[in-house]
Amino acid sequence: MSTVEKTLRASAAGAEGRPATAVGLDGVEVGFRTRKKDVTALRDVSLDVAAGEFVAIAGPSGCGKSTLLKLVAGLLAPTSGEVRLHGEAVRGPRPDIGYVFQRAALLEWRSVRRNILLQAEMRRMPGEEARRRADELIEMTGLTGFEDAYPHELSGGMQQRVALCRALLHKPPVLLMDEPFGALDALTREQMNLELNRIWRETGTTVLLVTHSISEAVYLSNRVAVMSARPGTVTEIVDVDLPAERDYAETLGRQEFRDATSRIRELLGAASGED
Numbered sequence: 001m002s003t004v005e006k007t008l009r010a011s012a013a014g015a016e017g018r019p020a021t022a023v024g025l026d027g028v029e030v031g032f033r034t035r036k037k038d039v040t041a042l043r044d045v046s047l048d049v050a051a052g053e054f055v056a057i058a059g060p061s062g063c064g065k066s067t068l069l070k071l072v073a074g075l076l077a078p079t080s081g082e083v084r085l086h087g088e089a090v091r092g093p094r095p096d097i098g099y100v101f102q103r104a105a106l107l108e109w110r111s112v113r114r115n116i117l118l119q120a121e122m123r124r125m126p127g128e129e130a131r132r133r134a135d136e137l138i139e140m141t142g143l144t145g146f147e148d149a150y151p152h153e154l155s156g157g158m159q160q161r162v163a164l165c166r167a168l169l170h171k172p173p174v175l176l177m178d179e180p181f182g183a184l185d186a187l188t189r190e191q192m193n194l195e196l197n198r199i200w201r202e203t204g205t206t207v208l209l210v211t212h213s214i215s216e217a218v219y220l221s222n223r224v225a226v227m228s229a230r231p232g233t234v235t236e237i238v239d240v241d242l243p244a245e246r247d248y249a250e251t252l253g254r255q256e257f258r259d260a261t262s263r264i265r266e267l268l269g270a271a272s273g274e275d
Ligand SMILES: Nc1ncnc2c1ncn2[C@@H]1O[C@H](COP(=O)(O)OP(=O)(O)OP(=O)(O)O)[C@@H](O)[C@H]1O
Pocket: 032, 033, 034, 039, 040, 041, 059, 060, 061, 062, 063, 064, 065, 066, 067, 068, 230
């Protein structure tokens, strides 16, 4: 583990070595007013995510999962209730988060390295430090040898790896991922799940992941927050009783994995046909 990662892990632990709360939502409600009607997207959402924890959010389409991530990022303000990052109320866009979306959204005219370094340019990070960090991430995500390739020369999985490097460049203590592997084929998605589990363990980053896949949610997380249909609220938090380091096939065969997936499927309604 590098010194940077050790520091990140140490700062993730609160007083007396207990993990501090990285993300807190308290009685959050979000309403949208459109020309035609008012929509309550989230109602009474409360959720605490400990520093270094991996929490997945699962729920039916339109229940407010993306809205919840936008609140944490400070891109949206709640109508009522409070959102906190590291104990501090979120009052506007936060620089200390990383965001990965379903589409990698890379700049076609920039190489892999320069797409990753875009984050540094936006944040005016010192060049040498940013280049070192980009190299570290390129190696961590298996992109070595493709630094000078352009997005059209990459597979979908590789493009998402670049997006992940870009999101992690400034070492955000909190990483928000909105259905990041939804557009990938099943095998690539499995590979990305394995890699994300390793990267999460190596960096100690707190992760909030929105996913429609129940198995992905359970494979990756410490806990899965299951939401109801709109107005979305967290109906139950399912604990995933598995070791942090997870072999893919072995994990899927474990009773704890089956217990968690069937509980989530039950909560979401077997008829939804998800996963
Ligand atoms: N800016 C907005 N203005 C008006 N309504 C909005 C806005 N953003 C979201 N909504 C509404 O809020 C609800 C929740 O949207 P959100 O995108 O958070 O759901 P989701 O659970 O992420 O959906 P999906 O799983 O389909 O991506 C939806 O009914 C959506 O139409």
